[in-house]
Amino acid sequence: EAKRTGKNRFVRFQPPMMEALLQKSRLQESLRRAVDDHDIHPVYQSVQDREGNVVQYEALARWTWEGRPCPPSIFIPEAENSGLIVELGRQVLTRACRDAGAWLAEDAGRSLAVNVSGLQIAQTDFAANTLATIRKQGVSPCQLVLEVTEHLFLEPDVHVIAELSALRTAGVRIALDDFGTGYSSFGQLQALPVDAVKLDRSFIDKILTPTDRSPIVESMIALAHTLGLEVTAEGVEKQVQADYLHGLGCNRTQGFLYGNVAPAI
Ligand code: C2E
Numbered sequence: 001e002a003k004r005t006g007k008n009r010f011v012r013f014q015p016p017m018m019e020a021l022l023q024k025s026r027l028q029e030s031l032r033r034a035v036d037d038h039d040i041h042p043v044y045q046s047v048q049d050r051e052g053n054v055v056q057y058e059a060l061a062r063w064t065w066e067g068r069p070c071p072p073s074i075f076i077p078e079a080e081n082s083g084l085i086v087e088l089g090r091q092v093l094t095r096a097c098r099d100a101g102a103w104l105a106e107d108a109g110r111s112l113a114v115n116v117s118g119l120q121i122a123q124t125d126f127a128a129n130t131l132a133t134i135r136k137q138g139v140s141p142c143q144l145v146l147e148v149t150e151h152l153f154l155e156p157d158v159h160v161i162a163e164l165s166a167l168r169t170a171g172v173r174i175a176l177d178d179f180g181t182g183y184s185s186f187g188q189l190q191a192l193p194v195d196a197v198k199l200d201r202s203f204i205d206k207i208l209t210p211t212d213r214s215p216i217v218e219s220m221i222a223l224a225h226t227l228g229l230e231v232t233a234e235g236v237e238k239q240v241q242a243d244y245l246h247g248l249g250c251n252r253t254q255g256f257l258y259g260n261v262a263p264a265i
């Protein structure tokens with residue numbers, strides 16, 4: 001009797017750390033199966049030019065785990081830690097090219113943006129494999145934008161720079177995602193193989209009224225333009241934010257103001 005109580009008590013008062021470990025290994029296992037089964041697929045968020053035309057779609061990975069959507073903030077870091085991101089990234093790129101093909105073909109000014117993690121770029125032949133993948137889907141390099149986070153360049157890596165440079169030579173554009181969160185200096189930014197920056201939404205959501213201003217946003221747009229980089233603002237939810245950004249010369253806007261993410265293009 002005493003033994004059973006003890007056992008029950010152990011189960012009931014399972015230390016939170018143990019629970020977290022079990023949850024983590026379940027996540028790892030499920031994620032591996034999801035990648036094997038091609039269960040993770042992209043949805044699409046539109047990117048608007050200054051006139052409001054949709055000129056780009058960004059592919060964002062989605063995964064339904066145990067009946068509920070599992071946020072990318074959970075499964076992307078896990079995929080990076082386990083190395084699954086390499087195969088997952090390949091699947092997202094392939095599927096996105098297939099989904100966007102017809103839409104891209106309608107107008108030469110249109111592009112598709114796909115997020116890539118540092119671990120993917122660290123692979124041997126990342127540039128060559130990426131070009132082979134998109135060509136197989138009929139998408140040309142000048143229609144593709146790869147988004148890499150600013151954090152990737154905190155310690156610039158020779159191989160990463162070389163792969164991204166090779167892609168740019170082929171016509172692929174590189175965008176610095178979550179710009180402003182990684183403390184890139186003017187000098188660093190100038191030396192990086194990038195064509196565009198995406199202002200992180202944490203800066204945009206400070207703008208709430210027509211009189212609000214953000215010295216950070218203003219100087220980041222000015223800095224990017226000085227370097228000849230195109231600027232997209234992400235997380236635009238309110239018209240005042242769009243108006244403010246357009247007044248500063250921001251080239252493109254993206255966010256829930258323009259609707260929700262769509263399952264198809
Ligand atoms: P990100 O690339 O900066 O993507 C933008 C995130 O902001 C998306 O979250 C999007 O749904 C969200 N968002 C867009 N507009 C708004 C808005 O107006 N308001 C608010 N509050 N949020 C908005 P999501 O889909 O949860 O993705 C989170 C991050 O996960 C992405 O940030 C990206 O870094 C990463 N991620 C997503 N898909 C992939 C992928 O296929 N590969 C890799 N390596 N990373 C991915």
Ligand code: MG
Nearest residue numbers: 058115147177
């Ligand atoms: Mg992105």
Ligand code: MG
Nearest residue numbers: 177178198234
């Ligand atoms: Mg972003």
Ligand code: MG
Nearest residue numbers: 178200201234
């Ligand atoms: Mg972001």
